[in-house]
Amino acid sequence: MGSVELKNVTKIFPPKTVAINNVNLKVHDGEFFILLGPSGCGKTTTLRIIAGLEKPTKGRVYIDNEDVTDLPPRKRDIAMVFQTWALYPHMKVYDNIAFPLKLRKVAKDEIDRRVKEVAKMLQIETLLDRYPRQLSGGQQQRVALARALVRKPKVWLLDEPLSNLDAILRVQMRAELKRLQKELKITAIYVTHDQVEAMSMGDRVAVLNAGRVLQVGAPNEVYNKPNTLFVASFIGSPPMNFMRVALKNEGGNYALVAEGVSIPLPTELGKIIEEKASDVNDLILGVRPEHLELSTAEDSNIRGEVYVIEPLGSETILNIKVGDNIIKARLLKETTLSIGSKVFLKVSTNSIHVFDPSTERALF
Amino acid sequence: MAQGKNEGIFQAHEDLSSGGMIDKLASFFEGRGAFLFLVPALVLIGIFVIFPVVWDVYISMTNASLVGPSAKHYIFIGTQNYFRLFQDFLFLNSLKVSFAFTVLSALIGQAILGLALALVMRMEGIKGKILVATVVFIAWVIPEVVAGYAWSAVTDKQGLVSAILSFFGVKTEYSLYFTHPFEVIVVANIWRGTAFSMILFTAALEGIPKYIYEAAEVDGATPWQRFKYVVFPLISQAILVDFILITIWTFGVFTLPYMILGPGGGIGNAGQLWTLYIYFKAINNFDIALAAAASNVMFVIVLALILAYLWSMKYFRRW
Ligand SMILES: Nc1ncnc2c1ncn2[C@@H]1O[C@H](COP(=O)(O)OP(=O)(O)OP(=O)(O)O)[C@@H](O)[C@H]1O
Ligand SMILES: [Mg+2]
Numbered sequence: 001m002g003s004v005e006l007k008n009v010t011k012i013f014p015p016k017t018v019a020i021n022n023v024n025l026k027v028h029d030g031e032f033f034i035l036l037g038p039s040g041c042g043k044t045t046t047l048r049i050i051a052g053l054e055k056p057t058k059g060r061v062y063i064d065n066e067d068v069t070d071l072p073p074r075k076r077d078i079a080m081v082f083q084t085w086a087l088y089p090h091m092k093v094y095d096n097i098a099f100p101l102k103l104r105k106v107a108k109d110e111i112d113r114r115v116k117e118v119a120k121m122l123q124i125e126t127l128l129d130r131y132p133r134q135l136s137g138g139q140q141q142r143v144a145l146a147r148a149l150v151r152k153p154k155v156w157l158l159d160e161p162l163s164n165l166d167a168i169l170r171v172q173m174r175a176e177l178k179r180l181q182k183e184l185k186i187t188a189i190y191v192t193h194d195q196v197e198a199m200s201m202g203d204r205v206a207v208l209n210a211g212r213v214l215q216v217g218a219p220n221e222v223y224n225k226p227n228t229l230f231v232a233s234f235i236g237s238p239p240m241n242f243m244r245v246a247l248k249n250e251g252g253n254y255a256l257v258a259e260g261v262s263i264p265l266p267t268e269l270g271k272i273i274e275e276k277a278s279d280v281n282d283l284i285l286g287v288r289p290e291h292l293e294l295s296t297a298e299d300s301n302i303r304g305e306v307y308v309i310e311p312l313g314s315e316t317i318l319n320i321k322v323g324d325n326i327i328k329a330r331l332l333k334e335t336t337l338s339i340g341s342k343v344f345l346k347v348s349t350n351s352i353h354v355f356d357p358s359t360e361r362a363l364f
Numbered sequence: 365m366a367q368g369k370n371e372g373i374f375q376a377h378e379d380l381s382s383g384g385m386i387d388k389l390a391s392f393f394e395g396r397g398a399f400l401f402l403v404p405a406l407v408l409i410g411i412f413v414i415f416p417v418v419w420d421v422y423i424s425m426t427n428a429s430l431v432g433p434s435a436k437h438y439i440f441i442g443t444q445n446y447f448r449l450f451q452d453f454l455f456l457n458s459l460k461v462s463f464a465f466t467v468l469s470a471l472i473g474q475a476i477l478g479l480a481l482a483l484v485m486r487m488e489g490i491k492g493k494i495l496v497a498t499v500v501f502i503a504w505v506i507p508e509v510v511a512g513y514a515w516s517a518v519t520d521k522q523g524l525v526s527a528i529l530s531f532f533g534v535k536t537e538y539s540l541y542f543t544h545p546f547e548v549i550v551v552a553n554i555w556r557g558t559a560f561s562m563i564l565f566t567a568a569l570e571g572i573p574k575y576i577y578e579a580a581e582v583d584g585a586t587p588w589q590r591f592k593y594v595v596f597p598l599i600s601q602a603i604l605v606d607f608i609l610i611t612i613w614t615f616g617v618f619t620l621p622y623m624i625l626g627p628g629g630g631i632g633n634a635g636q637l638w639t640l641y642i643y644f645k646a647i648n649n650f651d652i653a654l655a656a657a658a659s660n661v662m663f664v665i666v667l668a669l670i671l672a673y674l675w676s677m678k679y680f681r682r683w
Contacts, residue, residue, distance in 0.1 A: 086579035088576060
């Protein structure tokens with residue numbers, strides 16, 4: 001049992017660093033919840049406020065619908081992986097992992113069983129007899145993770161717990177962590193700035209920037225319907241292409257146009273944009289590289305010429321010069337095109353995004 | 365570039381220098397030249413440390429006296445003084461007093477109080493802690509003679525303690541240092557020396573990164589558990605260093621008890637530390653040979669204690 005709620009939480013570090021700004025979040029019981037955002041956006045601060053290591057300047061924190069804002073960390077029944085790991089230097093790995101259980105007076109053989117179990121899962125069972133200083137960074141990080149996972153608290157707070165692992169181990173650990181979380185049904189709040197990790201692990205993702213929560217939703221929701229330019233640009237790899245366009249209305253026939261771009265729009269969509277945009281002649285069109293496909297000249301709605309070709313084995317990234325912009329298209333097969341040749345591209349109106357540059361918000 | 369044994373520390377200098385002066389200095393240090401630099405220090409140590417020790421050992425094996433004929437013409441009598449010493453009730457008493465004084469006033473009083481104060485200094489939101497720290501410091505820095513006078517005044521039958529006691533209806537007929545000489549010097553020495561332990565422990569606590577406390581807190585440790593499992597082990601080495609230093613100093617304490625009690629150490633010699641005993645023997649009884657023997661015995665005892673501490677150090681800090 002462990003829902004977490006932040007209501008209007010603001011944290012200001014003296015004199016005036018606003019680390020998080022009026023954050024409202026509701027994490028459901030048993031959910032794998034991701035805090036995603038660039039460096040310095042306030043992820044760690046948010047986690048520390050939930051843990052009780054920082055007092056919010058304003059706002060309240062609830063765990064299981066109980067107001068815990070004034071409770072010290074130990075009374076909140078949480079476990080945390082610190083971004084800096086925070087291992088006890090004077091305890092061996094075994095004792096580091098066992099420490100939270102020892103404090104709760106768990107029986108010795110039960111401690112032993114659980115420490116060994118979690119150590120095995122994280123592939124550190126051969127390191128139990130070492131001191132933290134005798135471990136590599138990735139090993140220390142897994143010890144920190146083990147110390148959190150060995151217990152079954154209301155909430156796990158995980159601050160970039162896999163950031164120091166190599167690619168292969170990281171993928172393995174993601175799967176193990178997710179499996180364990182689903183098996184034990186413990187609420188997890190997971191901080192990362194790696195959007196792939198966020199998409200692959202989270203039940204829901206909150207995207208933060210500059211101390212604010214921009215969007216909260218399931219991974220496919222934030223991917224398919226980003227509500228701001230920032231979310232659109234932060235999620236997806238390679239990132240979304242952006243082009244300045246204008247909305248033209250010729251007797252009820254709407255289209256987004258720019259040099260090399262002419263995308264006819266359904267009437268309803270055109271009307272929505274017309275209604276909401278502060279200036280229909282200055283819009284930002286967003287198209288994901290994976291939504292662009294090669295087409296014939298008649299069917300195309302974007303055209304340009306090949307600028308660079310990046311073959312990546314299973315796929316090819318085409319860099320195409322359209323007007324003054326270089327956009328990327330992701331093709332799933334090899335291409336016969338060569339640099340400088342003309343290309344015709346098609347994007348479905350279902351997969352385009354239009355933003356108002358003055359508010360940076362999506363228009364639909 | 366020159367290869368061979370003067371790689372290493374001089375390497376960096378070679379890279380920086382134009383190759384002349386520093387190279388020469390380096391090879392000069394590597395040769396016998398270094399010894400020349402040590403000569404002044406060695407001469408001073410010889411005159412002021414080694415010679416007095418040797419002289420002291422020698423005197424302790426004579427019948428030398430401070431005044432009278434044997435002040436000038438003394439003879440070698442071997443280990444007789446040491447036998448006399450261990451038959452002297454006063455000496456055995458002073459050993460006992462010094463041990464009790466060190467354990468109570470330093471190891472228990474100063475160290476525990478110093479640690480408690482250092483912990484309090486780190487807590488947030490405690491009012492008046494700066495004031496307390498200031499008072500503790502003042503006790504440490506005022507001249508020892510002044511401190512001694514202050515303590516005999518405070519514990520006098522017309523002093524502050526008596527005034528406070530009589531306020532609560534307790535009548536004091538005698539001065540406190542007269543009725544409780546040992547207790548008074550123990551408390552005075554705690555008062556005097558706690559600042560050092562406090563500083564040392566404050567530095568040791570500063571050395572523990574904040575995130576370690578936070579991790580312990582998140583893991584569910586109560587303040588006491590945090591101290592027991594995290595803070596204490598991490599400062600255990602500082603505690604040992606503190607013990608070594610305050611043991612040495614406290615065994616050597618002289619001025620403060622002398623100012624309060626005089627060389628006799630108060631009624632029944634209850635507060636006669638071995639330092640007071642030595643003074644008493646040498647100055648009051650003119651028996652400097654016996655005093656020298658006593659100081660040599662104490663030197664060996666203190667040395668043994670320090671070695672025991674150092675030996676126990678290897679059981680600390682295995683991480
Ligand atoms: N103790 C502090 N005092 C002052 N400013 C702080 C403090 N801790 C964090 N900040 C500031 O608050 C903002 C948010 O920091 P936070 O550590 O939450 O970022 P983050 O999202 O975790 O970043 P990263 O991905 O780099 O770990 C930053 O601008 C940071 O400089
Ligand atoms: Mg962080």
